[in-house]
Every structure is written in C-alpha cells, then in structure tokens.
Amino acid sequence: MTQEIHGTVAAGFEAAREQFAAFVAQERPDYEGxxxxxxxGRRVVDLWVGADAGSLYGVYSSTKGAAHLVVALLVQDGTLELDRKVTYYWPEFGGEGKGSLTLRDLLAHRAGLIGLDAGFSREELADDRAVAERLADQKPFWRPGTAFGYHALVVGALTGEVVRRATGRTLQDVWEDRVRAPYALDFHLGLPEAEEPRFRSVQPMRPTPEQQAALDARPDGPHTLASIAFNTHVPDPGTLEDLANSRAVRARGPASVGGVASARGLAGMYAAMTSELDGRPPLLKPDTLAEFGQIHSTGYDLVQRTHKSFALGFQATADMWYPFLGAGAVGHSGAGGSQAFADPRSGLAYGYTRRRVAFPGGAAPENARLVRAVHTAALRG
Structure with missing residues (x-):
C-alpha cells in the first residue's frame, strides 16, 4: 500500500510531486522522507511522507555545508583570510610538516590530515575540540597541498578550530547567532534537549546480497586511507547510524557530521545563502559565493578512490552529482541519503532528507530524478 504524500508544490512544479510519488510507490512501506x-527565495516544493514536515533527521555530511557557510561569512567579514597559513590562527597546528598549509587548502580537503593512526573514540568524534587537539600532532598522510582526499569526519573540526581561534567562539555558536536563529531554520548544530521529541532515529538500510558482495570486494583493509578517514580501523567502530542516534553527537553538533535538520532547514539555509529570504539580502555577496563555489580540488580522491570535485568546504555539486546544474552550484550530501545545495544560476535551493540510510551511502539515488524535476521547473520560471 503506497503511503500518502503530504504537502504542496507551486504551479509549474507538479513534476516534482510526480517524481516523488513514483519513488515512494517503489519504496518499502516504512519509508520516511x-x-x-x-x-x-520562494518556497516552491514542500513534500513529505511519514511523520511530518517538522520532523528532524540526522544529515551527516550535509552538516559541512552549514559549517562552511560560517567560514564563508567570516571570510566575507575579513575575520578570516583564505590564503593565511592555518598556523597564523592556530600556532600548535604547525608540527609534522603542516606549517605551510593555508586555510584555502584545508577547506579543499588538501591537508592530508584525514584521521589518526590510532583512531578516535566515539566520545571524541562527538567533540570537535578533542578531534582538533589530537590532529594538531598528527603527521599528514600525504604532503599537504599536493593531492586531495575527503576528510570525512574531521574537516569541520579543523576549520572549526580556526574559527574558534580567530573569533573566540565556536563555529556552532556563530552558526546559531548568524544563520539558524535569524531565519528560524530547522537545521541544528547542537540540538537542544527541548527539540529532541522531533528527532527521528536513523534506521539502517541492509544491502541486498548483490550489494553486499560488492561491498565485500572493496579493498578496504584495516590500514587504508579510507579506513583511517572513516575511523573503521579502530576495534569497535560502531555503525553509520550510531552517529546520528547518539545524543552526545546531536547535542554537540560536530561540524563534519553532527547536524540535525529537516528538508525545510536544508533548503532554507541555501536559499538564505544565495537569495533574498524573509526580506533579508543574501548572506553571501556575489564575489564570496563565486570564490567558495570555484572548484579547488578535482580528479582522483585518494580516500574515496574515485573522481570527486570540491569547492571550498562544499562539494562542487554539478561535477560530483548532477551535471545539468549550473556552474558554481555548491552544496553537500550526507551519508544517510540527504542532499542539499544551491544553484545560483537558476536560483534553486534544494533539500532532501530521509530516515533510513540509503545504500551505499551519500546522496540517495532518488535525488537524481528529484533534482532534475525541480531544476527543469525552475528554469522554466
């Protein structure tokens, strides 16, 4: 029995509802999304299945978009400078050959500081300060600036420590004061206890036998760059869903993976970033948006062992995911299946989230047809 789809679409965006309905009809009965x-800046699609529009979900690496909007704002203010060495803000960072690394390279996943030889405890992964302190003494896994690889669990802690050293405030506090609270966004980097009843615990998606065979064939040994970056080389790494389902992670909102949001919150953030919203001008000026949307790292990702493209703190969404989007589209997907981005050329700000982790991780496959439907309608005006 197909679940009921709730919500509205603006005239001209009916194809988005049709594509959403077609996907839901094929999904398992307990799907929530x-x-x-x-x-x-005008909301044109607002759809949900299961729970309600105000439900909050773990959005994993989609958190990086919020974290690096904060960095972009501070660069725009002049508080941070992209070509300053990280040690200008954080002197202790310079050991083990990291002294020449700039903030720009750090944001572009070029630091080589993807994790620790010894790994992190689960408690440490919930605490950006603890992660940053331990990484300050770690030798990079490649010469900084010479290559790139996804700093999956740590990039927000590293850039967050730069923010803290430069401002005296945590990245999460700056996010709350400058972005989340002014726009009343359902996108939390640190979920208050009072909002906990709105959180929907993440459910695992079990792979089919064919998918499991593909997973088993991957060369992810215990000492690879991938295992270090995703902290699976420790004795008890836990599961993906353990992160979002941890109250400690939700309460502290680690800036790489700890965000809790609705689709409204995801799309609203990118709308505020690039368009007039609620009578306010865009958060980022055109020059700042262009700088942070420019591709800085593209090609073979040493961690993920495939072609990837990163702007500054954001994924280069058109190159990585949807080539029909405009140049300069920026956003970030999340391991649970979430996807969120802004396409400044069409004016589109997009957010999608779901409760059950999508296989094999990252943006859920259904996003491809949902994004195309919404983008096509946006171009038609």
Missing part, C-alpha cells in the same frame, strides 16, 4: 525547494 522530505523534499523541499526554493527558487529565488
């Missing part, structure tokens, strides 16, 4: 989009 949300889809939201704005065009030039």
């Amino acid at each position: 949300q889809l939201c989009a704005h065009v030039h």
Whole structure:
C-alpha cells in the first residue's frame, strides 16, 4: 500500500510531486522522507511522507555545508583570510610538516590530515575540540597541498578550530547567532534537549546480497586511507547510524557530521545563502559565493578512490552529482541519503532528507530524478 504524500508544490512544479510519488510507490512501506525547494527565495516544493514536515533527521555530511557557510561569512567579514597559513590562527597546528598549509587548502580537503593512526573514540568524534587537539600532532598522510582526499569526519573540526581561534567562539555558536536563529531554520548544530521529541532515529538500510558482495570486494583493509578517514580501523567502530542516534553527537553538533535538520532547514539555509529570504539580502555577496563555489580540488580522491570535485568546504555539486546544474552550484550530501545545495544560476535551493540510510551511502539515488524535476521547473520560471 503506497503511503500518502503530504504537502504542496507551486504551479509549474507538479513534476516534482510526480517524481516523488513514483519513488515512494517503489519504496518499502516504512519509508520516511522530505523534499523541499526554493527558487529565488520562494518556497516552491514542500513534500513529505511519514511523520511530518517538522520532523528532524540526522544529515551527516550535509552538516559541512552549514559549517562552511560560517567560514564563508567570516571570510566575507575579513575575520578570516583564505590564503593565511592555518598556523597564523592556530600556532600548535604547525608540527609534522603542516606549517605551510593555508586555510584555502584545508577547506579543499588538501591537508592530508584525514584521521589518526590510532583512531578516535566515539566520545571524541562527538567533540570537535578533542578531534582538533589530537590532529594538531598528527603527521599528514600525504604532503599537504599536493593531492586531495575527503576528510570525512574531521574537516569541520579543523576549520572549526580556526574559527574558534580567530573569533573566540565556536563555529556552532556563530552558526546559531548568524544563520539558524535569524531565519528560524530547522537545521541544528547542537540540538537542544527541548527539540529532541522531533528527532527521528536513523534506521539502517541492509544491502541486498548483490550489494553486499560488492561491498565485500572493496579493498578496504584495516590500514587504508579510507579506513583511517572513516575511523573503521579502530576495534569497535560502531555503525553509520550510531552517529546520528547518539545524543552526545546531536547535542554537540560536530561540524563534519553532527547536524540535525529537516528538508525545510536544508533548503532554507541555501536559499538564505544565495537569495533574498524573509526580506533579508543574501548572506553571501556575489564575489564570496563565486570564490567558495570555484572548484579547488578535482580528479582522483585518494580516500574515496574515485573522481570527486570540491569547492571550498562544499562539494562542487554539478561535477560530483548532477551535471545539468549550473556552474558554481555548491552544496553537500550526507551519508544517510540527504542532499542539499544551491544553484545560483537558476536560483534553486534544494533539500532532501530521509530516515533510513540509503545504500551505499551519500546522496540517495532518488535525488537524481528529484533534482532534475525541480531544476527543469525552475528554469522554466
């Protein structure tokens, strides 16, 4: 029995509902998900299945988009400078050959500081300060600036420590004061206890036998760059869903993976970043948006062992995911299946999240047809 789809779409965006309905009809009966989009600041798609539009989900690496919007704002203010060495803000960072690394390279996943030889405890992964302190003494896994690889669990802790050293405040506090609270966004880097009843615990998606065979064939030994970056080389690494389902992670909101949001919150953030919203001008000026949307690392990702493209703190969404989007589209997907981005050329801000972790991780496959439907409608105006 197909679940009921709730919500609305603006005239001209009916194809988004049709694509969402077609996907839901093929999904398992306990599917929960949300889809939201704005065009030039106007909400044009607001759909959900299961629970309600105000439900909050763990969005994993989609958190990096919020974290690096904060960095972009501080660069725009002049508080941070992209080509300053990280040690200018954080002197203790310079050991083990890291002294020449710039903030720009750090944001572009070029630091080679993907994790620790000894790994992190689960308690440490919930605490950006603890992660940053331990990484300050770690030798990079490649010469900084010479290559790139996804700093999956740590990039937000590293850039967050730069923010803290430069401002005296945590990245999470700056996010709350400058972005989340002014726009009343359902996107939390540190979920208050009072909001806990709105959180929907993440459910695992078990792979089919064919998918499991593909997983088993991957060369992810215990000492690879991938295992270090994703902290699976420790004795008890836990599961992906353990992160979002941990109250400690939700309460502290680690800036790489700890965000809790609805699709409205995801899309609303990117709408605020790039368009007039609620009578306020865009958070980022055109020059700042262009700088942070410019591709800085593209090609073979040493961690993920495939072609990837990163802008500054954001994924280069058109190159990595949806080539029909405009140049300069920026955002970040999440391991649970979430996807969120802004396409400044079409005015589109997109957010999608779901409760059950999508296989094999990263942006859930259904996003491809949902994004195309919304983007096509946005271009038609």
